[in-house]
Amino acid sequence: MNHLLPLMLEDAAANLPDDLFRILFEKSPGSLLIKADAPRFTILAASDAYLNITSVQRRDVLGKGFFEVFPENGDQPNDDTTARKVFTKVIETNQKLDVPVYRYDVLDPVTHQKQIRYWSCSNTPILDDGKVDFILNTVIDVTAEVKAKEAAIESENRLLLAAEATGMAIWDLDIKATNFTFSPQFPAIFGHSAEDNVTLTDVQGQVHPDDLENVAIKAYYESIVTGTYFYEIRIYWPDNSLHWIRTKGTVLFNKDKEPIRMLGTIVDITESKRDEIRKSDFIAMASHELKTPLTSLKAYLQLLESKLNGLSDPFIKTAVVKCGNQVNKMTALIHSFLDISKLEPGKLQLKREIFNINKLINDIINESRILSNTHVLIFDNPDELSVNADREKIGQVIGNFISNAIKYSAKGSEVFLHCEVLENDILVSVKDEGIGIRLKDREKVFQRFYRAEDEDMRNVTGFGIGLYLSSEIIQRHKGEIWVKSEEGKGSTFYFSLPLNTD
Numbered sequence: 001m002n003h004l005l006p007l008m009l010e011d012a013a014a015n016l017p018d019d020l021f022r023i024l025f026e027k028s029p030g031s032l033l034i035k036a037d038a039p040r041f042t043i044l045a046a047s048d049a050y051l052n053i054t055s056v057q058r059r060d061v062l063g064k065g066f067f068e069v070f071p072e073n074g075d076q077p078n079d080d081t082t083a084r085k086v087f088t089k090v091i092e093t094n095q096k097l098d099v100p101v102y103r104y105d106v107l108d109p110v111t112h113q114k115q116i117r118y119w120s121c122s123n124t125p126i127l128d129d130g131k132v133d134f135i136l137n138t139v140i141d142v143t144a145e146v147k148a149k150e151a152a153i154e155s156e157n158r159l160l161l162a163a164e165a166t167g168m169a170i171w172d173l174d175i176k177a178t179n180f181t182f183s184p185q186f187p188a189i190f191g192h193s194a195e196d197n198v199t200l201t202d203v204q205g206q207v208h209p210d211d212l213e214n215v216a217i218k219a220y221y222e223s224i225v226t227g228t229y230f231y232e233i234r235i236y237w238p239d240n241s242l243h244w245i246r247t248k249g250t251v252l253f254n255k256d257k258e259p260i261r262m263l264g265t266i267v268d269i270t271e272s273k274r275d276e277i278r279k280s281d282f283i284a285m286a287s288h289e290l291k292t293p294l295t296s297l298k299a300y301l302q303l304l305e306s307k308l309n310g311l312s313d314p315f316i317k318t319a320v321v322k323c324g325n326q327v328n329k330m331t332a333l334i335h336s337f338l339d340i341s342k343l344e345p346g347k348l349q350l351k352r353e354i355f356n357i358n359k360l361i362n363d364i365i366n367e368s369r370i371l372s373n374t375h376v377l378i379f380d381n382p383d384e385l386s387v388n389a390d391r392e393k394i395g396q397v398i399g400n401f402i403s404n405a406i407k408y409s410a411k412g413s414e415v416f417l418h419c420e421v422l423e424n425d426i427l428v429s430v431k432d433e434g435i436g437i438r439l440k441d442r443e444k445v446f447q448r449f450y451r452a453e454d455e456d457m458r459n460v461t462g463f464g465i466g467l468y469l470s471s472e473i474i475q476r477h478k479g480e481i482w483v484k485s486e487e488g489k490g491s492t493f494y495f496s497l498p499l500n501t502d
């Protein structure tokens, strides 16, 4: 059957306008039948789709040489893909030859403007006696696909340029295949040259040992639950210098909710981190220096207060008490600042000991009663309960819960303390009947310097440090801290500590 085809085609092209074959051919996808009469390559038949794609009329192509209709187009990305070379090769080799992307400038029939079009061409030889007699040239318009690809490449380049201008690198991890790719800036952030073949294992090996487990791995497991990835860690460059990096990313899940891919950015934050460390070192130093004069100020005030006992002037007495209160506030503040500076990685060390937590709670309640007797503090569990933790720091957390309960509730109201063992944890709670915390603030009260902006808060002094410190202390104990609250009704702050500290 096949050997009849060329003859049939020749007849059809020559003079059979109503021939069935011609109709079939004309309705076929973008096809052009060309005689292999190099160098002319006479066009014998053209389908409607071909004419449409190439913006030419049938009467202008039939019987014409291919290059009369489509003048040779020298600016192909690859010179071997010019139509003449392709046709010649098909004739020489008797083999089908495809050109996946062929660029051609077409004159738009409506606007008469030149337009760049991209075609994907296929050139099939039709043989007669082992010799190529015809070439079936089929064309698909791939302009939209090429342009979309170009736009995608351009936007990727733009993103890379913008990222690199800000010193940022982009990374992409295929979790299942552990395939890790990144932008060209990435190796430099880890102290490597662009030519170095950096792998995920290499960069993981550069992470400071304290930060690998505590921060990076923890953040990874959290991200699988939350879908977002964020941390700041220390890394060692190959020259052994220490650097800080910040990475932010997002996790992509498949339909079974399994994490499959992580995408993110990474940036060197060594300079800003050094500034932060310098700042907190300065705060630590200044706070430390302030402690000594404050201690003697407090001692003098106490002395003055005892000497005033015989005096009847009420103003002097109240003034001295008020001075004492202010000195207490300042001392507490300085201690907070000192603690904050200790929060830099590796600086806040826990001094664990075994102690009775219920006794600690009672001691703090008694101290609070001495400082201010405005509220009724109720503690319902006097039994002995031993924990292995940093006594001073846990005391600081309980003290902070109590002072907040007092600060944010009306004078005379009750504050309930409770401590119990729940499975493998010790749970401590402080409940007040105060102003409560709005839903939008509840998650944030544990952030550094966060204070709820509330009408009722206007006259309450504070710096938003206490709960942040408390949360850091509890986290270092591998415990948990949280709050339940109802606006206008009160709040209950909780923390839990694992009983087993191994």
Ligand code: ADP
Pocket (backbone or CB within 6 Å): 400, 404, 405, 408, 432, 434, 435, 436, 437, 445, 450, 451, 452, 453, 457, 461, 462, 463, 464, 465, 466, 467, 468, 491
């Ligand atoms: P500070 O009390 O110095 O502002 P904290 O870190 O101890 O700092 O508390 C942060 C914020 O949380 C407070 O400013 C307040 O808005 C809110 N908050 C804390 N404890 C309570 C409480 N018991 N009742 C209502 N709001 C509270």
